[in-house]
Amino acid sequence: MSLGQELVGLHDSGGLWWPEEQTLVVSDLHLEKAASIAKTKGVMLPPYDTAATLEKLAALIDLFSPRRVICLGDSFHDSESSARMPAAYRAMLATMQLGREWIWITGNHDPEIAPSVCGERFEELSISSLCFRHEPNEDADCGEICGHLHPAAKVRRMGRTVRRACFATNGNRLMLPAFGALTGGLNVMDNAFSKVFAERRFSVFMLGNGRLFPFTASKLISD
Numbered sequence: 001m002s003l004g005q006e007l008v009g010l011h012d013s014g015g016l017w018w019p020e021e022q023t024l025v026v027s028d029l030h031l032e033k034a035a036s037i038a039k040t041k042g043v044m045l046p047p048y049d050t051a052a053t054l055e056k057l058a059a060l061i062d063l064f065s066p067r068r069v070i071c072l073g074d075s076f077h078d079s080e081s082s083a084r085m086p087a088a089y090r091a092m093l094a095t096m097q098l099g100r101e102w103i104w105i106t107g108n109h110d111p112e113i114a115p116s117v118c119g120e121r122f123e124e125l126s127i128s129s130l131c132f133r134h135e136p137n138e139d140a141d142c143g144e145i146c147g148h149l150h151p152a153a154k155v156r157r158m159g160r161t162v163r164r165a166c167f168a169t170n171g172n173r174l175m176l177p178a179f180g181a182l183t184g185g186l187n188v189m190d191n192a193f194s195k196v197f198a199e200r201r202f203s204v205f206m207l208g209n210g211r212l213f214p215f216t217a218s219k220l221i222s223d
Contacts (some may be wrong), residue, residue, distance in 0.1 A: 001169070001174075002171075003130065003142075003143055003145070003169070003171070003172075003174050004128075004129035004130050004142050004143025005128070005129040005143070006018065006020060006128060006129055006130055006143070007019070007020070008174075010167050010205055010212055011060065012207050012208055012209070012210060012211055012212055013056060013059075013060055013179070013207075014026065014027075014165060014167075014176060014177040014178070014179045014207060015060050015176075015179065016145065016167075016174070016176060017064055017066075018130075020128075021067075021068065021127060021128070022064075022065075022066050022067040022068065023066055023067070023068040023069070023070060023127075024060060024061065024064050024066035024068070024069050024070070025069075025070045025071075025072060025132065025145060025176065026057060026060070026069075026070075026071055026072065026176070026179040027071070027072035027073065027074070027134075027146075027147025027148075027176040027177070027178060027179055028072070028073070028074045028075075028107075028147045028148070028150060028176075028177075028178035028179060028180055028183055029053050029057070029071060029074070029075045029076075029179050029180045030049075030053075030074055030075075030076075030077045030109065030178070030180035030182065030183050031049075031050045031053060031054075031075060031076050031077060031081055031082075031085065031089075031180070032049075032050050032076065032077050032078075032081035032082075032084050032085055033049055033050075033077040033081075033180065033182045033183070034047050034048070034049045034050075034182055035047055035050075035081075035084055048181075049180065049181040049182035050085060050086075050089050050181075051089065052181035053179065053180045053181045053182075054089060054092050054093060054096075056179070056181070057096065057179070058092070058096055061096055066100060067100050067101060068100060068101040068102075068103065069096075069097075069100060069101070069102050069103065070103045070105065070125070070132055071102075071103065071104050071105060072105045072107075072132060072133070072134055072145070072146060072147040072176060073105045073106055073107025073108070073109075073110065073133070073134025073135075073147055073148065074107035074108065074109040074110060074134065074147065074148070075104055075107070075110055075113070076109065076110040076113065077109055077110075078109060078110070079110065079111075079112060079114075081110070082113060082114040082116065082117045083114055083116070093117075094118060097118050097119060101120070102118060102119035102120070103119060103120050103121075103122060103125060103132075104117070104119050104120065104121050104122070105122055105123070105124065105125065105132055105133060105134050106121060106122070106123055106134065107134040107135075107147075107148065108134065108135070108148070129142075129143045130143045130144075130145055131143055131144050131145065132145050132146075133145075133146050134146060134147055134148050135148045136148065136149075136173060136175065136196045138195055138196075140172070140173060141172075142171075142172040143172070144172065144173040144174070145173075145174050145175075145176065146173065146174075146175055146176070147175065147176045147177075147178065148175075149175060149186050149192060149193065149196070150165070150177065150178040150183055150184060150185045150186050151165070151166050151167070151168040151175050151176075151177055151185060151186065151188045151193070151204070152164060152165050152166055152177070152184075152185025152186060152187055152188065153166040153168075153187070153188050153204040153206050153215065153220050154187055154189075154220060154221050154222070154223060155206070155215055155219055155220060155221065156221055161221070162206070163185075163187075163223075164185075164206045164207050164208070164213075165177035165178065165185045165206070165207050166185075166188065166204040166205055166206045166207060167204060167205040167212075168188050168193070168196075168197065168202055168203070168204050169202060169203060169204075169205075170197050170201055170202040170203075173196065173197075175196065177207060187222060187223045188202070188204060188217070188220065189217075189220055189221065189222040189223075190222075190223075197217070200217040200218070201217065202216075202217050203215065203216050203217065204217070204220065
């Protein structure tokens with residue numbers, strides 16, 4: 001698809017591939033979310049979300065062999081997540097970072113990322129005609145790539161409903177789905193998206209098994 005003045009590819013994993021820059025982009029990993037919930041709320045969840053998310057990211061890196069990876073914020077679920085990660089997971093992340101530029105865009109869950117984690121930190125970053133940030137900016141010019149809201153879409157097809165994470169775009173802004181294994185999604189018909197995509201003028205690409213399913217907003221339904 002075309003965004004700004006660039007051609008980018010959307011992958012059914014929820015990642016974005018920018019071939020001109022050999023750049024892979026993912027959003028909202030929320031590493032160590034289960035451990036954070038267990039610590040702060042006393043709710044015990046299976047503690048495998050970080051491993052699943054890192055394995056999924058490693059597979060995508062093996063597929064594209066990017067020279068640069070951009071993580072669009074909320075990569076860590078809280079300020080202590082990176083320190084809490086088991087040594088094996090830290091080693092897995094460090095291995096993925098070897099030999100490539102790694103950029104952390106800070107988010108509302110991880111406004112500061114521990115110095116022990118390799119990679120550069122930015123609140124937002126512009127490369128060529130594209131701007132990368134965590135939260136969408138209402139006044140953004142053409143070429144914004146963001147995350148934060150965990151977009152998901154719901155459709156009714158052949159007598160049944162399907163709800164899946166999705167990319168959402170109006171041609172000027174592209175919002176990535178959450179990449180993390182334990183992140184969930186917010187329906188794009190929710191009012192939270194009304195300032196992001198005015199007058200419901202946008203399209204989605206729902207994640208499928210090995211493919212994406214495109215729909216215009218007029219075909220979508222609320223939860």
